[in-house]
Amino acid sequence: MDVFFSADVETDGAIPGPYSMLSFALVYAGTYDGNTFIRPDEYTRTFYRELKPISEDFDPEALAINGLDRAQLTVDGVSPDQAMDEAFDWIQQFSGTGKPVLVAYPLSFDWTWLYWYFVRFSKRGSPFGHSRCFDLKTAVAVKTGRTISSSSRAKLPVRFASDRPHTHHAVDDAIEQAEIFANIYEGGTE
Known part of the structure; x- marks a missing residue:
């Protein structure tokens, strides 16, 4: 069974390594057993962390979009090691015997950051393997x-579409994407 998690990241630049992921959210977005897709009744199963930056470099335009206080995160942010291990455990808890699958819009941006951070900082690597x-x-x-x-x-x-606004807060945007995902998977309604 596929167990879907909608993801959104907020960063201070274009690529991981030279720049930092400042926050991310994961939202349980449903399951598919090969025959039936089941969307959650509510999008209340969420995981959210704000992280300490990993480098000194940042793009002021990226910070203007997400509104996160990078200086404050250097003090109060969770270490990437801790955040990625906690995220891995949370994903495993909701996946059970199923296979976790990352969902994003567009996938290329969020996947790049999350995969890199999981591989770099989590003791167990990526819960999504290298391609789920x-x-x-x-x-x-x-x-x-x-x-x-x-x-x-x-x-x-x-x-x-979702009725939710796109706010650039990772939880809000991951929930919005989870609704879009379910609407697409179910074929959409007129």
Whole structure:
């Protein structure tokens, strides 16, 4: 059984290593057993951490978007080692005997950061292996017959959309994506 987790990250730059992941959220987004997709009744199973930066470098534009206080996180943020181990345990708790699958929109950004942080900082590596992931942008393109370049969140068909605003707070955005994911997986409603 696939067990889906919607993910969102907020960072202070474009790539992990030279820059830092400042916060991330994971939201339990449903299961699929090969026949039936089951969405959660509510999106209350969430995991959220704010992290200590791992480098001195940052892009002021990235901070302006997410509104996180990088200086405060150097004092109060959780160490990446602790955060990634706790996230791994949380994912395993909700996955049980199923296989965890990461969901994001677009996957390429969030996956890059989370995979790198899990491999670099968690004692057990990535709970998603090296490839258990689902890209909502590609799914929108396939479901609508659009190109990838015209399948951005800004052009999301109403039948797939969430009523939640995109706030750039990792929990809010991961829940929004979980709803979009369920709507896409179920085929959308008019």
